[in-house]
Amino acid sequence: MQPVRSDIDRPLGRNAPQGPRDRRPGWRDILLTLCAVAVFAASGAIALRERPYRQPVPVAVSEPHAAPQPERSSAPRDATPSITRLNPAAGSPGESVVIVRDPSALGQSTLLxxxxxxxxxxxxxxxPLPVRDAAGRRPFDHYARPWSGARGARIAILIGGLGISQTGTQEAIRKLPPEITLAFAPLGNSLTRWMQTARREGHEIMLQVPLEPFDDSAGGSGRHMLRAEAPAGEVLRELHWNLGRITNYTGVVNYMGARFTGDEGAMALLMEELRQRGLAYLDDGTSARSLAEEMAREKGVPFAAADTVIDGERTRDAILDKLDALERTARAGGFAIGSGSALDVTVDTVAAWAAEVRKRGIELVPVSALADDPEED
Structure with a gap:
């Protein structure tokens, strides 16, 4: 007698009902087929686009009425999109075209x-002296370091005196984050090499220009210094000598200069030359008598002024106190600028502070981002 087998003992497929199978697709088959077709169609549309899917492109839209040219803003320079309104084209009355440009597409490539x-x-x-190109493009724009364009509290720090000490210059470039703006002294050594190193590391740079102080008891405290009562030709020759020491900078910052910056004629001559060459001016905040802001506005030069010198006292605690004051100023007014020198204690203190200040909601930006630019749309 054969033992009775349960279903689990039967070979698969044995006792299956015979006859033709029903091959009509069910609703699940139809749904899966439709999904596959949709995915294939979407993939093909993306692959055949004229431009890459994520590449930003200029946006052009029509407005029903012609709009006047926008007034120039005196607000600090930022990275928000610039809007240009073109006059109506011939034969298209009552229309104007608005072109929105992405600011991240402007300026110099980081590779260059x-x-x-x-x-x-x-x-x-x-x-080689900086100059506007045939279209009016400025070194101030081209060599500026990009930033977020956010409207939160912002601080710019300028560290000057680079090029004087080879070791100090190397340490400043190595330790300071790229958001810190660096200023080179024209009497420094190996300036082209250090400029290139700083730019490769992402720093925006400026050039320090020695200006005549009130106390010049040492008898010419600096070669190639600009003097307030010198003939205009001599002032320009000394300025050109300084400007030709390096390239790739956005503007100049005074080194000393209480006498020069307080002389209206001398500052008018300096600012006119900077305007023609497309450069900015930063007042380092060391002289209360400076006419720099007034003359920069009159001549149409991008201008910024330091709120404080952070290392007047060369101790870590004193520098941190100044940096704390800058934070309070930035939170109250939106932005602040500090200036200092490439001293070991300054570089180390600023580097450590910069690593922490972002956690407190402060953005570090280059000096150009906070300049009042008369030519900005």
Whole structure:
């Protein structure tokens, strides 16, 4: 007698009902097929787009009425999109075109940051001088470091005196984050090499120009200094000598200069030259008598002023007190600027502070981001 087998003992497929199977698709089959078709169609549409899917493109829209040209803003420079309104085209009355440009597309490529743009250089007996190009483009715009454009509290720090000490310059570039703006002294050594290193590391740079102080008892406290009562030709020759020492900078910052910056004629001459060359001016905050802001506004030069010198007292605690004051100023007014020198204690203190200040909701920005630019739309 054969034992009775349960269903689990039967070979698969044995006792299955015979006859034709029903091959009509069920609702699940139909749904899966539709999903596959939709995915394939979407993939094909993306692949055949004229431009990459995530690439930002200029946006052009029509407005029903022509709009006047926008007034220039005196607000601090930021990275918000610029809007240009073009006059109505012939034969299209009552319409204007609005072009929105992404600011991240402007400026110098990071891969070429250490190289001067040949269109922004004038070759002279003093070396390559910065100059606007044929279209009016400025070194101030091209060499500026990009930033977020956010409207929170912002602080810019300028550290000057680079190029004087080889070790100090190397340490400043190595330790300071790229958001810190660096200023080179024209009498320094190996300036081109250090400029290129700083630019490769992402720093915006400026050039310090020695200006005549009140106390010059040492008898010419600096070669190639600009003097308030010197003839205009001499002032310009000394300025050009300084400007030709490096390239790729956004503007100049005074080194000393209480006498010069307080002289209206001397500052008018300086600012007119900076305007023509497309450079900014930063007042380092060391002289209460400076006419720099007034003359920069009159001549149309991008201008910024330091709120405080952070290392007047060369101790870590004193520098931190000044940095704390800058934070309070930035929270109250939106932004603040501090200036200092490439001293070991200054560099170390600023580097440590910069690593922490972001956690407190402060954005570090380059000096150019906080400049009052008369030419900004």
């Amino acid at each position: 940051a250490h190289l001067p743009d040949p269109e922004l250089v004038e070759e002279t007996e003093f070396g």
